[in-house]
Amino acid sequence: MKGYHLGELEELILLTVGILDQEAYGVAVLEEIKNQTGRKVNISAIHTVLSRLEDKGFLKSHMGGATEERGGRRKRLFTLSATGRSAIEEVKSLRNKLYDQLPPLALDFSHGQ
Amino acid sequence: MDSKLKHHPPKWPDRFLEFYCNPNRLEQIQGDAYELFYMDLEEKGLRFAQFRFAIHVLSFFRWRNIKRTKSTYHTFSQGAMLKNYFKIGWRNLIKQKGITFISVFGLACAVGCCMVAYLFIAQIWFRGLNQPNKDEIYQLTYTAEGENGLVTYGSVAEPISELIPEKLNQVQNQTRVLRDFPILIYNNESYQQRSIYIDPAFMEMFTYRMDYGFAGALKDQDQVILTHELSEKLFGDTHPIGQELELVVNGEEKLYKVGGVLAELNDMDMFNFDLLVNIESHPYSTEDMSLEDEWNSELWTFIQLNKGQDISQFNSGLQELTDIQNQINPDKPYLNMGLVAYSDLIYKVDEIENGVRDFLGLGPQILLGSIGLFILILAVFN
Numbered sequence: 001m002k003g004y005h006l007g008e009l010e011e012l013i014l015l016t017v018g019i020l021d022q023e024a025y026g027v028a029v030l031e032e033i034k035n036q037t038g039r040k041v042n043i044s045a046i047h048t049v050l051s052r053l054e055d056k057g058f059l060k061s062h063m064g065g066a067t068e069e070r071g072g073r074r075k076r077l078f079t080l081s082a083t084g085r086s087a088i089e090e091v092k093s094l095r096n097k098l099y100d101q102l103p104p105l106a107l108d109f110s111h112g113q
Numbered sequence: 114m115d116s117k118l119k120h121h122p123p124k125w126p127d128r129f130l131e132f133y134c135n136p137n138r139l140e141q142i143q144g145d146a147y148e149l150f151y152m153d154l155e156e157k158g159l160r161f162a163q164f165r166f167a168i169h170v171l172s173f174f175r176w177r178n179i180k181r182t183k184s185t186y187h188t189f190s191q192g193a194m195l196k197n198y199f200k201i202g203w204r205n206l207i208k209q210k211g212i213t214f215i216s217v218f219g220l221a222c223a224v225g226c227c228m229v230a231y232l233f234i235a236q237i238w239f240r241g242l243n244q245p246n247k248d249e250i251y252q253l254t255y256t257a258e259g260e261n262g263l264v265t266y267g268s269v270a271e272p273i274s275e276l277i278p279e280k281l282n283q284v285q286n287q288t289r290v291l292r293d294f295p296i297l298i299y300n301n302e303s304y305q306q307r308s309i310y311i312d313p314a315f316m317e318m319f320t321y322r323m324d325y326g327f328a329g330a331l332k333d334q335d336q337v338i339l340t341h342e343l344s345e346k347l348f349g350d351t352h353p354i355g356q357e358l359e360l361v362v363n364g365e366e367k368l369y370k371v372g373g374v375l376a377e378l379n380d381m382d383m384f385n386f387d388l389l390v391n392i393e394s395h396p397y398s399t400e401d402m403s404l405e406d407e408w409n410s411e412l413w414t415f416i417q418l419n420k421g422q423d424i425s426q427f428n429s430g431l432q433e434l435t436d437i438q439n440q441i442n443p444d445k446p447y448l449n450m451g452l453v454a455y456s457d458l459i460y461k462v463d464e465i466e467n468g469v470r471d472f473l474g475l476g477p478q479i480l481l482g483s484i485g486l487f488i489l490i491l492a493v494f495n
Contacts, residue, residue: 047142
C-alpha cells in the first residue's frame with residue numbers, strides 16, 4: 001500500500017476534525033487546537049490544510065448553518081471520510097510500532113567512563 | 114450580543130477580501146474572519162480586532178484562495194492538452210533530426226541577424242539622447258550652392274566661434290569640436306586613438322559621469338580626459354590621474370597629463386571618441402595662418418542657449434555672421450546660416466553634409482531593418 005503521507009499539521013487537524021465530529025469548521029478547529037494543545041495556528045493555514053485534506057479525500061464537507069457572528073454567512077463543515085479515518089489509524093499504528101521498538105529506559109553508565 | 118454587533122470589521126480589508134477571493138470560498142473564509150473579529154473584539158477591544166482582521170485578510174491571500182478567470186476544471190483539461198501537444202512536438206523533433214536542425218539553426222541565425230540590425234539602428238537613434246541639456250544645444254550649419262543645388266553643411270568656418278559672443282548674444286555656452294586621430298605614446302608604445310579637440314565649455318554643455326578627476330580639467334591646456342576603456346587599456350590598475358602621455362599630431366609631439374577619466378559612457382555620447390583634449394593645444398590653433406586659411410578651415414560648432422530661449426531671435430545675428438564670412442572669404446559664399454537642434458541631428462542625417470551623423474542615411478537604415486525582419490519572418494514560417 002502506498003501510504004498516506006500526512007504532515008504534522010495535517011495530522012493534527014485531521015484528528016481535531018474527528019474530535020469535533022459534526023461541528024468542525026475553520027474557527028472551531030482553531031479554538032479546539034488552542035484548547036487542547038495550547039498552540040496558536042494561523043486561520044489561513046487551517047483553511048489551506050482543510051481544503052488540501054479534502055482534495056486528498058480524507059475529509060468531506062458541506063455548507064452548514066449561518067450565525068449572526070458570521071454576518072449571516074454559512075460555515076463549511078468538515079467530517080472525516082472513511083479514508084481519513086483509516087489514515088489516522090495507519091499513522092497511529094505506525095507510531096505505536098516504532099514506539100514499541102524503543103529500548104527500555106535504563107541507566108547505562110558504560111558510556112561515561 | 115447586540116452590543117458587539119454595533120461594530121463592524123474594517124471596510125477596506127473586507128472589500129479587498131471580496132475583491133480577490135474565489136467566490137466558491139468567499140463565504141466560509143469571510144465568515145470565519147468575521148467570527149474571529151468579534152471574538153477578538155470581545156477579548157481585546159476594537160483596535161486590536163480591526164488590526165487582526167486586516168492581518169487575517171492578508172494571510173488569506175494565497176494561491177488557493179485567489180479568484181481566477183478560468184475554473185480549475187478548465188485549466189486542468191487544457192493543461193493535459195498542452196502537455197499532449199508538447200509531447201507530440203518533441204517526438205517529431207527527435208524523429209526528424211535534419212529538419213529540426215535546419216529550423217532551429219535557421220531561426221537562431223534569423224534572430225541573431227535581427228538583433229544585430231536592431232542594435233545597429235538603435236545605437237544611431239538612441240545614442241546621446243540622455244543628455245540633460247539636449248533641448249538647449251544647437252549646432253551651427255550653413256547652406257551653400259553646390260553642384261547639384263543647395264547643400265547644408267554641419268561645420269562652419271572656425272573663426273565664427275570667436276564672433277558668437279558678440280553677434281549671438283545670450284548664448285550660454287559654445288564649443289568647437291575637432292576630430293583627429295593623433296598617435297598616442299605612453300610607456301614607449303604607440304596607439305592610434307580617436308580624439309576630439311574641444312573647448313572647455315564642452316564639458317559644461319554635455320554631461321558625463323566621471324570616474325576620477327573632474328570635468329573642468331580641460332581648462333588646463335596640458336590635461337586630457339580619457340574614457341574608461343582607454344584608461345584601463347593604458348594604465349590597468351594604476352591610478353590614472355597625473356599620468357603623462359604624449360600625443361603626436363602632424364609630426365608635432367606634445368606632452369599631456371591625465372586630468373580625468375569618464376565613467377562608462379552608456380550611450381551618453383553623440384560623438385565617437387577615446388579622449389578629450391583642449392582645442393587650444395592642437396597645433397592647428399597655435400599655427401599662424403593667413404586670415405583666408407582660417408576661414409577656410411571648418412569645425413563643428415555647438416551653442417547652448419539659456420532655458421526657454423527661442424532660436425528665432427538669432428536670425429539677424431546669423432545673417433550678420435553670414436555677411437562677415439562672405440566679405441572675408443568671397444570664394445566660398447554662404448547663402449545663409451542656421452541652427453539645428455541637437456535632438457534633431459539624427460533625423461537630418463541625409464540633409465547635412467559633414468555632420469555629426471553622416472555615416473548611415475535613413476534609407477540604408479530602413480533597408481537594414483527590413484532585411485533583418487524579412488529573414489526573421491522567413492525563418493518563422495519555415
